Amino acid sequence: MAYLLIFFSAIFVNNIVFSQFLGICPFLGVSKKVDTALGMSAAVAFVLTIATIVTYLIQILLIKYDLVYLQTIAFILVIAALVQMVEIILKKVSPALYQALGVFLPLITTNCAILGVAILVAQGTYNAQGMEPNLLTGVVYAVSTALGFGLALTIFAAIREQLAMMDIPKGMQGMPIALVTAGLLAMAFMGFGGVDNGLAKVFGL
Amino acid sequence: MKYLNILWNGILKENPTFVLLLGMCPTLGTTSSAINGMSMGLATMAVLIFSNLIISCVKNLIPDQVRIPSYIVVIASLVTALQMFMQAYTPEVYKTLGLFIPLIVVNCIILGRAEAFAAKNGPVESIFDGIGIGLGFTIALTLLGGIRELLGTGKLFGATLWAESYGMLLFVLAPGAFIALGYLIAVVKKTMKI
Amino acid sequence: MKKLPSTLPNMLCVLTLISVIAAGALAYVNQLTAGPIEQNKARTLAEGINRVLGANDAAVQETSTVQDANDNDVVIYMTNKGVAVQAIDPNGFGGTLKVLVGFDDKGTIKGYTVLEHAETPGLGAKADQWFQQGEKGDIIGKNPGQKELTVSKDGGDVDAITASTITSRAFLRAVNVAFHAYAGASATDGQTGATPHQPQN
Numbered sequence: 001m002a003y004l005l006i007f008f009s010a011i012f013v014n015n016i017v018f019s020q021f022l023g024i025c026p027f028l029g030v031s032k033k034v035d036t037a038l039g040m041s042a043a044v045a046f047v048l049t050i051a052t053i054v055t056y057l058i059q060i061l062l063i064k065y066d067l068v069y070l071q072t073i074a075f076i077l078v079i080a081a082l083v084q085m086v087e088i089i090l091k092k093v094s095p096a097l098y099q100a101l102g103v104f105l106p107l108i109t110t111n112c113a114i115l116g117v118a119i120l121v122a123q124g125t126y127n128a129q130g131m132e133p134n135l136l137t138g139v140v141y142a143v144s145t146a147l148g149f150g151l152a153l154t155i156f157a158a159i160r161e162q163l164a165m166m167d168i169p170k171g172m173q174g175m176p177i178a179l180v181t182a183g184l185l186a187m188a189f190m191g192f193g194g195v196d197n198g199l200a201k202v203f204g205l
Numbered sequence: 206m207k208y209l210n211i212l213w214n215g216i217l218k219e220n221p222t223f224v225l226l227l228g229m230c231p232t233l234g235t236t237s238s239a240i241n242g243m244s245m246g247l248a249t250m251a252v253l254i255f256s257n258l259i260i261s262c263v264k265n266l267i268p269d270q271v272r273i274p275s276y277i278v279v280i281a282s283l284v285t286a287l288q289m290f291m292q293a294y295t296p297e298v299y300k301t302l303g304l305f306i307p308l309i310v311v312n313c314i315i316l317g318r319a320e321a322f323a324a325k326n327g328p329v330e331s332i333f334d335g336i337g338i339g340l341g342f343t344i345a346l347t348l349l350g351g352i353r354e355l356l357g358t359g360k361l362f363g364a365t366l367w368a369e370s371y372g373m374l375l376f377v378l379a380p381g382a383f384i385a386l387g388y389l390i391a392v393v394k395k396t397m398k399i
Numbered sequence: 400m401k402k403l404p405s406t407l408p409n410m411l412c413v414l415t416l417i418s419v420i421a422a423g424a425l426a427y428v429n430q431l432t433a434g435p436i437e438q439n440k441a442r443t444l445a446e447g448i449n450r451v452l453g454a455n456d457a458a459v460q461e462t463s464t465v466q467d468a469n470d471n472d473v474v475i476y477m478t479n480k481g482v483a484v485q486a487i488d489p490n491g492f493g494g495t496l497k498v499l500v501g502f503d504d505k506g507t508i509k510g511y512t513v514l515e516h517a518e519t520p521g522l523g524a525k526a527d528q529w530f531q532q533g534e535k536g537d538i539i540g541k542n543p544g545q546k547e548l549t550v551s552k553d554g555g556d557v558d559a560i561t562a563s564t565i566t567s568r569a570f571l572r573a574v575n576v577a578f579h580a581y582a583g584a585s586a587t588d589g590q591t592g593a594t595p596h597q598p599q600n
Contacts, residue, residue: 014493019379021234025313028229069289069429070422072307073281080277112230112311119307127494127517171391175226179387186380193519194492194565237520267413268405275417282421286428293435296443358521374521 001203003140005129009196010144014127016113017152018186023113027153028178030104032164037157041150043104044111045143047086051079051114052121052142056135059122075118080109113149117142129200156185208333215337221314222345223393228314231305232346233382239362242350243343244298245305248291250339252283253315254332259283260323261331276319277310284309314342353377353385447483451501451510454480465580473580481509482584486577491569493517496526498570500577504585506544511574523566530570536560538571543578 016022023044030040055075062068087105090098108114120126124133126141159181168177221227231249236242259279267275288306291299299306309315318338323331354360357377359367375381403409448457457478464474467486474485481504487497494517501509513527532539536558538548548571549555552564559567 021230021379021382022308024229024233025227028226069285069425072285072288072310073278073421073425076277076281076310077274080274110311110313110316112308115311116304116308119304129489171395172387176387176391176394179383179390183380183383183387186383187375190378190380197490197492197565200490265402267417268403268409270405271410271414275414278414278417278421282425285425289428289432289436293432293439296439372521377520 002129002131005199006140007144010141011148012192013196015148015152015189016145018189022116023111023149026111031153031157031160034157037153039100040104041153043101043108044149045146047083047108048114048142048146051082051118052138054078055118055122056138075115079114083109117145211333212337215334216341220341221338223390228312235302235305236346236350236353237377238354239347239351241301242346245302246343246346249309249342252287252309253339254335255283256280256315256319257323257331257335258328260319261326261328264324280315281310349386349389353381447499447512448476450512451483451499452481453509467576475580475584482581484577484581486573488569488573491518492523492565496569496573498573500574502581507542508538518566523563525560526566526570529560543575547575
């Protein structure tokens with residue numbers, strides 16, 4: 001049940017975009033259309049999950065050889081290499097999927113949500129809802145975070161599609177109105193605050 | 206004069222936050238107060254100056270096809286060094302900024318300037334570009350942090366201007382970051398006519 | 400100077416060279432800063448202990464770690480001015496709340512400080528001030544051994560932070576956990592007669 005709690009809290013309560021402020025660049029950059037938003041979300045979910053597992057294992061090696069100070073440099077290189085590898089493999093194995101995700105893959109290297117979640121999981125400083133931070137809870141957290149990112153991005157893109165047809169004052173056109181919209185969405189997500197505590201009670205944790 | 210132009214360009218014409226709209230994660234995530242925003246801006250500026258300097262010095266030694274991984278290694282080492290120095294000498298700031306310090310690595314501003322400026326110009330110009338863009342980023346973050354702190358808690362740089370109970374707490378919280386930045390960009394765009 | 404062409408040996412050499420230089424430089428910086436970082440940690444801990452015990456020169460004589468009912472670590476610092484206990488509660492509003500609480504020899508709270516929290520700024524984050532002496536939720540001078548600390552909503556006698564009952568409950572739970580760890584530690588001391596650092600007369 002605690003896994004369900006991690007899942008719920010990472011998607012709604014501590015949404016990566018609206019309450020952690022990670023992954024804002026793609027959130028603002030590729031949210032003009034719902035289709036591209038869905039593609040980006042899928043690509044992020046894919047890379048985030050693999051990256052979390054690989055960096056978790058690397059962290060074990062770094063700790064073993066007392067090289068934790070190389071963490072940032074090792075993680076970012078692994079993520080960059082991983083993105084390249086995923087791109088090559090996808091191209092060979094599933095051209096259809098590559099067609100859909102291909103354009104977003106290079107953008108993912110500089111998505112701070114990936115590096116941020118990798119560091120949080122490797123250090124065990126994410127909200128594991130009272131459970132031991134280990135590889136399994138870490139992966140559950142990473143997948144849920146990616147879903148939360150996808151949810152935020154898709155809702156935001158749907159709103160922006162509608163917004164594009166509206167008559168907006170000249171000064172507010174473009175980024176300003178998008179940011180204010182994101183603010184209102186963040187406010188809506190704040191409504192989930194504390195729900196995880198209630199759920200924990202319901203589950204009897 | 207040429208150097209002044211580079212500086213001015215970074216602060217105003219190519220302001221990373223208001224004009225280029227880069228580095229949004231730290232811009233929103235660390236500006237709950239003016240002092241936090243300023244610390245983040247200065248930390249980023251330090252990395253930017255050194256990465257610009259190093260990359261402009263070694264640019265001819267790096268083959269074109271491996272330039273991006275090489276730049277990333279340089280930037281990541283600088284960020285790690287900064288992280289360790291901050292942990293050692295400014296532990297309070299290190300604790301406040303937390304995860305956002307290692308995340309300077311993926312701040313698009315730094316890789317962007319390495320690619321767009323340092324890879325094409327000499328060391329001295331690159332340093333000035335680093336200072337200019339860094340200052341632009343710091344000013345933007347301090348301004349946003351100041352506005353959020355003032356509206357949210359009635360304080361500015363920790364000094365009370367009016368009672369906290371008049372503050373709109375919303376601006377210190379997550380939604381306020383988005384909304385304040387949205388209006389700030391609109392105002393800057395209007396006054397600068399850009 | 401001409402730009403190096405992108406041939407395979409060139410690329411390999413350059414990447415390896417950059418990585419080696421970077422790793423070497425970081426190893427050097429790591430060594431350089433390791434000392435100050437350790438000193439900082441020690442100083443922060445000492446300052447915290449002094450603050451919660453209301454002393455200037457509390458010297459830690461013995462440190463022990465026990466587990467609370469939920470298997471979380473509770474660290475007990477025995478000093479010459481009283482006992483400081485570091486405890487956590489995982490169910491704050493935004494996550495884990497870590498506190499350091501100072502007790503005198505009767506189990507009365509001498510002071511506290513919030514070491515780590517993820518509470519809402521302006522609301523739950525006020526816990527650092529709210530329960531101090533003279534504030535609205537004053538817990539200084541209370542003894543959790545006589546009566547468990549709970550908020551007035553739950554029938555206790557501590558005023559919760561306005562609009563932050565969840566944070567207040569989590570905070571008081573952590574203080575109670577700290578007290579039980581303290582009581583457990585002093586009970587074992589009582590049974591053995593004396594601790595090694597207190598010579599018997």
